[in-house]
Amino acid sequence: MQNHPVYTDNDPQTEYSTLNLGPTHPATHGVFQNVLQLDGERIVSGVSTIGYIHRAFEKIAEHRPFYQITPLTDRLNYCSSPINNMGWHMTVEKMLNIQMPKRVDYMRVIIMELARIADHIVCNGVLGVDTGAFTGFLYMMEHREEIYEIYEEICGSRLTTNIGRIGGFERNFNHIAFAKIKKFLVRFPPVLREFEALFNRNRIFVDRTKDVAAVTKEAALSYSWSGPILRATGVDYDVRAMEPYSSYEDFDFEVPVGENGDVYNRFLVRNEEMWQSLRIIEQALAKIEKEPSDIFHADVPAFYLPPKEEVYNNMEALIYHFKIVMGEVETPNAEVYHAVEGANGELGFYLVNDGGRSPYRLHFRRPSFINYQMYAPMSQGMLLSDAIINMSSLNVIAGELDA
């Protein structure tokens, strides 16, 4: 960990000027800071400061029962909170050895892929904004709104979704939710195609992004990168394909890879991932049709909170309700790592449990935090404008960076 930057204008060595990029700069899209030494517009060196919104989630998690940790995960990568929620549920289910019904897996896949699309919409749209083309961003943003409406239909909230429960979903998808998902599948592809037409071969955009911040496979792997930016360098690592969870092995999709890991390749990889996500959602909808339509949670009464009408009329349900809420349920002594493919990379949950009501220790492997470590070294020698579009294509989400 580097010390807090100490550059000032009074430093004897500076023929360079010091520029504080952040914490409230419009291009950081979140609260973090880079202190840059500039030679004209060229960056000589930079130091990243993070931790502006550190909320000690890992420590807070040690005092909360498992089901109350889900809202904490919402606030990691808030552009795609459902993936975080699902990742956490699956981690606990892995620890408890709960087998999920296929239908729940597919429901989760739909939600996670919608969240991935929502996240990529923001990232690629904002890359356009940072290069000065605002319009494409708004075209796409309209459809992120549609995704948020789907969340709203399923769980009632939009940004910090707290979607699903340990052991399944709190309620079934209703017909309106399915109708909205189908509507999205029809309405979004033309817009994505238009967005690609606006940018993919736009001469100025290509000039701005091509060969900017190119990263080799070796460098990316040595910094433990993951997600779209790793795949843009040419490494075909995707948790969904390498270590399938939530029945991803049932789906037919491609893992797009780039060539040299520059900003342009990252942009293309993200766009292609949106197409693949659409494919997965279509397949999942078809598969769900074949499953019994009333299953939306696993049969684990000791962990799945019973519905309220049961609680008031049924003794077992009342007992389970009490035990779950008070954290009286037996849990195993276990050490579990579960990773999902978050929108920014491998989102891992490392859970050590000592049998109590809350984790003994919980660690989030936050892709933004790990991906961001390369930012300051790779900015050296770059122009200020390039450093800024590099930052937006790394898709650093402050909530996930600081946890």
Next chain:
Amino acid sequence: MELADIAIKFGLIIIIFLISLVIAMYSTYAERKIAAFFQDRVGPNRAGPWGILQPLADGGKMFLKEEIIPTNATPFLFIVGPSLAILTACIGSAVIPWGQNMVIGGKVIPLQVTDINVGILYIFGVVSLGVYGVMIGGWASNNKYSLLGAIRAASQNISYEISMGLSIIALLLVTGTLSLGEIAQQQHGWHWNVLYQPVGFILFLICAFAETNRTPFDLPECETELVGGYHTEYSSMKLGFYLFAEYINMFISSAVMATLYFGGYNYPGMDWVTAHLGPIAGPLIGTAVFFAKIFLFIFFFMWVRWTIPRFRYDQLMDLGWKILIPLAIANIVVTGVVITLLN
């Protein structure tokens, strides 16, 4: 000069001044409405019907905002910056011929404040002075983002003035005069210069984008890199002046482009119209046509802004020095050769 002439000139100056202010004001409204149109939005619609009072509301807001001069700024220069920007933007309109001479009661009234014989040079001079407003403001703010924006603005404007000047030289070979009034007259009917100087026009258009700091050349104030660029530290009406100056500049450069290349107030069939509708209605229609051309250019400026991304600083310089200037010189050579051969 008689007193009546002076009164007429004075009236004309005030009218043109008001028109440019109103057009600049409503350009901000148009910009927002057009952006909304491109982006499937509604745009401002609260102040008055269709939001047409929005510019007035914005102006009122600007005047009522707190006046902030940063502690470390140079107060005098901090105020000089936006004043210079708005001043140079406003005086550019003096040499533009807004229409044919009108004849009222046997008296010839020219619709041009002054037809000096170095009209183009005057415009260039005024535009060059405009960059001082940006530079002084950016430097006096004592903020690094402002300084970077000011440096970008200065180098960009100086670089693109060169290719702008060179693209004009080819036009001057065709017209043989620097007076905007004469250039407008020469393009009588449909003999517009753009037909003889298409390359020159495209070069001039690109440079006009750069001179007015519009996308894709809006590096001096690109908000995602430099926060606000040279006007980061500005607030209240001083900020308003900078933004206003940009829109007036856009209006003036549209007017100059329309005059130099698109025939100014000329339109096909203007003689017939003048003969049939009289010496007052004819020139007035010409003026209306001129403004229509200006609005088309302003729309084009906005269309580009909401469609394409911006350049990077070094790409901007490459485009200016390595592509536009050689092209402009080649255009001069070709024009010269063609004129010599045809004579």
